[in-house]
Amino acid sequence: MPLYEYRCGDCQARFEILQRMGEGAEGLACPSCGGSELVKEFSTFAATSAGNGARRSAGGGGCGSAGGTGFT
Numbered sequence: 535m536p537l538y539e540y541r542c543g544d545c546q547a548r549f550e551i552l553q554r555m556g557e558g559a560e561g562l563a564c565p566s567c568g569g570s571e572l573v574k575e576f577s578t579f580a581a582t583s584a585g586n587g588a589r590r591s592a593g594g595g596g597c598g599s600a601g602g603t604g605f606t
């Protein structure tokens with residue numbers, strides 16, 4: 535289950551919530567002030583996979599050019 539990070543629009547507190555994918559902030563409340571003005575931030579889960587993907591594509595580019603010469 536992905537971990538979502540929320541920021542409270544009232545007190546600016548940041549906190550993480552385990553949620554199902556696609557679930558919104560409905561029904562959630564800020565653990566600090568109880569406010570419901572929650573803003574979804576980038577989840578650490580998504581940020582990690584994006585970082586891995588970028589690194590892999592950079593490495594794949596180097597391999598790809600070498601493989602491309604072999605294929606042609």
Ligand SMILES: [Zn+2]
Pocket residue numbers: 542543544545546547564565566567568569
């Ligand atoms: Zn708050």
